[in-house]
Amino acid sequence: MVLLVTLNNCSPENESPIKEPPPPPAVTVPFPEAMYVQNGCAACHGMGGNGRGTRSHLLSNSRVPNFQDKTTYIYGSTKEAIAKSIKNGIPGTYMKAYGHMRKQEIEAVAEFIQKMQR
Numbered sequence: 001m002v003l004l005v006t007l008n009n010c011s012p013e014n015e016s017p018i019k020e021p022p023p024p025p026a027v028t029v030p031f032p033e034a035m036y037v038q039n040g041c042a043a044c045h046g047m048g049g050n051g052r053g054t055r056s057h058l059l060s061n062s063r064v065p066n067f068q069d070k071t072t073y074i075y076g077s078t079k080e081a082i083a084k085s086i087k088n089g090i091p092g093t094y095m096k097a098y099g100h101m102r103k104q105e106i107e108a109v110a111e112f113i114q115k116m117q118r
């Protein structure tokens, strides 16, 4: 008998009238910017795209573009051209292919790079 009473007390009708507060809103980092960092782009290309990242000293023998200056792009500075460079990489250079990234992700990062242009 005691057991039944206890079970009844667990039914939803007996839940405390005090509602739990809603969960806090998720912290959102601008998504392309996060990918630019997480995929290591920033390490070589610099956070602002100027080609001076934390790893760029290792690339002293490479030509690292300055994303802010359209004249330094070899493969094109349009969103489409940038997306292509990301997807296929630049064979024979430190710029590897990011073909594992989803199309929308590549496009978002390409747009982010395009916004660096002055």
Ligand code: HEC
Pocket: 036, 039, 040, 041, 042, 043, 044, 045, 059, 062, 063, 064, 065, 072, 073, 074, 075, 076, 077, 081, 082, 083, 085, 086, 090, 093, 094, 095, 096, 098, 109
């Ligand atoms: C290990 C260093 C390294 C990393 C990591 C890297 N890049 Fe590069 N990237 C380079 C180098 C070096 C070049 C120039 C290659 C050449 O000599 O043509 C380049 C070229 C490019 C170009 C072509 C620019 C042009 O000249 O037209 C784009 C666009 C680009 N990178 C975007 C990215 C993005 C986006 C990421 C991250 C998803 C990334 N890179 C990660 C080193 C890197």
